[in-house]
Amino acid sequence: MPKFAEFGSNLYTGKTSLPFIPKKKLWLGISAVLVIIAVLIPVVTGGFKMGIDFRGGSEFTVSDSQSTDVQTGKDAVSKHASASETEVTKIASDTVRVQTEQLSDDDTLAVKQALQKAYDVKADDVTSSYVGPTWGEGVTRQATWGLIAFVVLATVGMALYFRTVKMSLSAIAGLLFTVITTAGIYALVGFEVTPSAIIGFLTILSYSLYDSVVVFDKIRENTKGYRENTKTTFAEEVNLAVNQTLVRSINTSVVGILPVGSILFIGAFLLGAGTLQDLSLALFIGIIMGTLGTLFVSAPLYALLRQGEKPIKEQAERVRQGVADTDAADSGAEISEGTTSGSTRAFGDGSASAGAESAQEGRRSDRGGRRSADSPTPRYDPSGRDKPDNGAVI
Template sequence: MSSFAKFGNELYTGRRSYDFVGKKKLWFLIAAVAIALAVLIPVAKGGFNLGIEFRGGSEFTVSNVKTTDASLGEKAVHDVVAGSVPRVANVAGTTMRIQTDKLTDDETIKIKEGLTTAYGVTDNEVTSTFVGPTWGADVTKQALIGLVVFVALATVLMALYFRTWKMSLSAIAGMLVTMFITAGVYALSDFEVTPSAIIGFLTVLSYSLYDTVVVFDKIRENTADLDSSTRRTFGEEVNLAVNQTLVRSINTMMVAILPVGAILFIGAGLLGAGTLRDLSLALFVGILIGTAATIFVAAPMYAWLRQNEPALVKQAQRVERRRADSAAKDAAAAQPAQA
């Protein structure tokens, strides 16, 4: 722990530094490739694995099952609707969920009877619900509207808070990187996209902005008196701010990701709490990507957007002249000593 504290202190004072801003082209390239893959993955897979709330259909829930064998549920559906492709999942320790396409009332009754027999439960322990395509389309529409409204409000709020569109644009860029890559990983995992997953996406976007705001506040603090300073250039001050907040970003990420990881890997993975998988995966991936996006995308992009401003160019020239003068004085002072 003491070594980590020493590491953080060295980052804060500048004795140790990682060149996040100087390697911005590399980070932008990696982000662009990751986004391209995130877009291509769902396209190659034929789209996202939408939950029944979005695509519509029938759903059966079987409680207090004696076995969690998915093939029993599949057979119960196939015996009634040949060629159907049901989705069978263990959503809790003794609860099975079977989802199908739209069924008639007669088919629903027969499948319910088949599930009762297959899993050795009573009639009251098998329930069925139906989600119509109109309702599913409405949920999809509302989810997209919610996402668009969130991004729009975040853009406006960032602009008002930072009072510069360049900071706002950089923060939103980092957030969009988080959104695309998280969605790509979600598509790759083939987890169902449910309303809980959408909530998870919106949550991690908020987390990404929160982390970015903290770093940008430090950037604003470091560059407040930049006009009269010849110690560092603007890009160097931005890089210093990222290094100074690096430990804080890592600590916040770890505190957030540990309980989410427990839900995902222990709750959903080991204990079979399937209802938590969609939410926890979105949170787990989003927190990781959101932290990285702030460090490798948002802050370097802000430095890049401002690097050619006349005032900053002149300030950088003053820094270089001061360093050249200092180097010349050091060289002159060293010559008598060598003689």
């Protein structure tokens, strides 16, 4: 823990810097590949496994059963109905859910009696329900419109809050990365898409935007008045902001993942609470991908969208020129010091040599002061010449 705290402090001050922005094209390229793979997964696997609320069909629930064997339910349905698709799920320690395609009234009654006999329960312990295709289409349509409305309102809200369209578009790009990759993993695992899963997807959209707002707030703070900054470039300030908020993003993700992971792995897999799988998996994967989307998509894309602006290019050139001038001045001072030192040795005047060394040391100290005097927090230097070594509390 102390090492992690020290690592976070170094990230905040700039002593340690991870290359989120310097390697932005690499991260964006990898993200694009992941999105393409996520889109292809449903195509290869035959699409998403839609729940009964979306596709319609008959559903039976067997409660208070001593046995929750899945094959028992499948055999009972196959002997008394001509259903081509039957899915039996253990949703609790004593409860089984059986879902089939639409059955007639006679088949429904026969399957209900067969399940009662197979699981050795009372008649009241077996309930049946039917969801028509019209209901499923309505749920799908409302979920789609809800997602579209969320994205549109989020885009407008982010643009008004940050007062820049490019930052808003970058945040939405990270959001779409989160949704698409999460959906691809969901299709790969084969869990049902239910209304609970849709709720989980909407929740991770909000989480992804929250993480982006935190990072972009720090970016806006660091880049405020960047045109007058002669020490670090706009891209360097953006990268510093991402590093400064990295520990907070990690901590927030861990805090969110712990309870969701407990629901997914303990509640769903170990205890057999199958109804929690669809919701918990969407949240578990979405929280992780939301953090990665902010770090490797939203922030790098924002820097990429702005790197071609004329003021930013001019400011970057001034910073590079200032560094070059400082290096040239230091090189000239070192040559002058060597000449002076040689002359004093020839005449045996050691005091002059000491004076020259003192003057040179003063110039070096003055250079370091100029690099950080106007900055509220130390800034890192990509070349590694100036590394702040003071700590900071995160």
